[in-house]
Amino acid sequence: MLTVYIMGKGYRVPEGLTIMKAMEYAGYRLVRGCGCRGGYCGACATVYRLPGDYRLYADLACQTTVQDGMYIAQLPSTPAERADYQLSQVAPRGEALLALYPELARCVACNTCTRSCPQKLEVMDAVQAALRGDIRQVAELTFDCVQCGLCAMRCPAEIAHYHVWQLARRLCGAYLTPRAQHLARRVAEVESGAFDAELDRLMGMGKDELAKAYQARDIEP
Amino acid sequence: MADGLRLSREALAAPFVGKVEELSGQNLSACYQCGKCAAGCLFTEHMDALPNQVLRRVQLGDESVLAASAPWACASCLACAVRCPKGVDVARVMEALRLLALRRGLPHLDPRATAGVPQIALVGAYRKLTP
Amino acid sequence: MKRIPYFPGCAMKDQARDYERAAQAALAALGCELVELPRWNCCGTVYSLANDDLMRHVGPVRNLIRVQDMGEDRVLTLCAMCYGTLRRSARFVAADPERLSRINAFMSDEHDYRGGVEVLHLLGLLRDVVGYENLASKVVRPLTGVRAAPYYGCTLVRPREVGVDNPDQPEVFERVLSALGAEVAEFPYKVECCGAYLTVGAPAIVAGRVRDIVASAAANGADLIVTSCPLCQFNLEARRPGIGPRLPVAYLGQLLAWALGADACLPPEAEALIQGTTPAAAGAQQR
Structure with missing residues (x-):
């Protein structure tokens, strides 16, 4: 057993638990600040400190194991402003990011965002790429962003990083990434009725027959 | 110059004067009001007090100078700084x-x-223009 | 090929990319290869003038660390503002080991900056590394007949201890333009501010400045204004009044590339002017 301090109150919890499980062990019922439990949804942003260390660490509660003497506080949501835009009305030009999020220009290159990112992204490099209008680079650097908001919480320049990243990825996906031609061809085939007979045959099958066909299906290598 | 400015020992020694000296790193008493900074400044038509007047008001501890338009019309071009005969960096x-x-x-x-x-x-x- | 570490700055990847392309081509013709820093961040564009604002030096010093990590001791900028902030921050920390150690302690994720990186501007490189005579000897398309006004602006020449030349009567820009075969239009506003960042909140102030600068250049016989600052360029173009002389604005690197026979990426107005003026170009057109 070890001792952790959750929102300032001490609890004894077993070793090896994640922060999230330790909180539940201690009696918390998590209705906010808890989602997929697998490190993907970004809902469980958490700030903690370790004894004898001045740093405030930032991480996801579902991905971080408790340590003895840990001081823990959750940040279930970050109320950073998201710009109002219609993707179809935004041209994928370099200045688009700066036009909707001008506070990007306040970055002082302190790198605090990078140090607070649970996904270990090069967040400051992405801010710099956004500042110089490189949408593709921003989208690439932030592909694994889970939008937990910890960067925005720590940023002295008050940038809403994760909203900018989302805009960059959307612009990249909508305008800068080549269209998948084979998908377009297949959609056209579906729409032209090329698979109608096949689908009708499947729809007409009984449960057992369908299960058998499923077991025997071709599986892509 | 602000109307009704009162000179006093207290105003001259006000924390405001010290704070401006500390932030700017400049010796404000060095200014002898020659006006060269104002003569070379390209932005004076948008200032309600000339650069040398701003400096004078700070010397005298006149905190109302914080509401003057001059610092906001200044573009930090440093023309004043390179011309000051007393080496005061007005910018x-x-x-x-x-x-x-x-x-x-x-x-x-x-x-x-x-x-x-x-x-x-x-x-x-x-x-320059946000905290 | 002489390899020179190069800090682009944001504008070179965006609104001033033609300046960068032209300068790279021109320097290649002069035997210099620009090696872009593998990672870099915005220089901050304006140098902090406050004594308690150490944070504002973190960005510039981080870039100097990148140069140091390349095993180099100098870095070139094309942009006048990047030149000012990087060079001033380099001097600032060199003069005060206490401040440098605080900045190093803050940047715990980087190697310590040891000092000693020299920041160069394209004009200084042309003067000190290439040399005026050598430059003139490499010119294949002289800008004969083009009357160019060298617009330094602020950060190339001020403050005195950082400037690429004398703050009141600089000559390096003029000497370079002469070496390229251009006629230099001397004008009294060459080191006067365009209004810089006031363009965001007070565009009318900048418009007044630009009106005076352009009028002065025109009155002194200029056909063209040359700059190395993307903010001056933006203000001279975007804030110029609808009436009065309209002089084309070109970047230093673009004239350099033209004269050296490289791809100059000139803006159309400037290209038309040069095409119509220089005998070499006129001759080429006749053929």
Whole structure:
């Protein structure tokens, strides 16, 4: 057993638990600040400190194991402003990011965002790429962003990083990434009725027959 | 010059004067009001007090100078700084006044009125005109 | 090929990319290869004039660390504002080991900056590394007949201890333009500010400045204004009044590339002017 301090109150919890499980062990019922439990949804942003260390660490509660003497506080949501835009009305030009999020220009290159990112992204490099209008680079650097908001919480320049990243990825996906031609061809085939007979045959099958066909299906290598 | 400015020992030794000296790193008493900074300044038509007058008001502890337009019309071009015969960097005094005003929460740049300018302008404006 | 570490700055990847392309081509013709820093961040564009604002030096010093990590001791900028902030921050920390150690302690994720990186501007490189005579000898398309006004602006020449030349009567820009075969239009506003970042919140102030600068250049016989600052370029173009002389604005690197026979990426107005003025170009057109 070890001792952790959750929102300032001490609890004894077993070793090896994640922060999230330790909180539940201690009696918390998590209705906010808890989602997929697998490190993907970004809902469980958490700030903690370790004894004898001045740093405030930032991480996801579902991905971080408790340590003895840990001081823990959750940040279930970050109320950073998201710009109002219609993707179809935004041209994928370099200045688009700066036009909707001008506070990007306040970055002082302190790198605090990078140090607070649970996904270990090069967040400051992405801010710099956004500042110089490189949408593709921003989208690439932030592909694994889970939008937990910890960067925005720590940023002295008050940038809403994760909203900018989302805009960059959307612009990249909508305008800068080549269209998948084979998908377009297949959609056209579906729409032209090329698979109608096949689908009708499947729809007409009984449960057992369908299960058998499923077991025997071709599986892509 | 502000109407009814009262000179007093207290005003001259006010923390405000010390704070401007500390932030700017300039010896304000060195200024002898020759006016060369104002003569070379390209932005005086947008200032309600000339650069040397701003400096004088700070020397005298007149805190109302924080509401003057001069620091906001200053573009930090340093023409005054290279011309001052006494080596006073007036641009640093302007910066100190901007910072004191901004740090008291007086906003200057509307962050949403920034459309259509390149990042090189925005970065500068945010650094000079926001806290 | 002489390899020179190069800090682009944001504008070179965006609104001033033609300047960068032209300068790279021109320097290649002069035997210099620009090696872009593998990672870099915005210089901050304006140098902090406050004594308690150490944070504002973090960005510039981080870039100097990148140069140091390349095993180099100098870095070139094309942009006048990047030149000013990087060079001033380099001097600032060199003069005060206490401040440098605080900045190093803050940047715990980087190697310590040891000092000693020199920041160069394209004009200084042309003067000190290439040399005026050598430059003139490499010119294949002289800008004969083009009357160019060298617009320094602020950060190339002020403050005195950082400037690439004398703050009141600089000559390096003029000497370079002469070496390229251009006629230099001397004008009294060459080191006067365009209004810089005031363009964001007070465009009318900048418009007044630009009106005076352009009028002065025109009155002194200029056909063209040359700059190395993307903010001056933006203000001279975007804030110029609808009436009065309209002089084309070109970057230093673009004239350099033209004269050296490289791809100059000139803006159309400037290209038309040069095409119509220089005998070499006129001759080429006749053929």
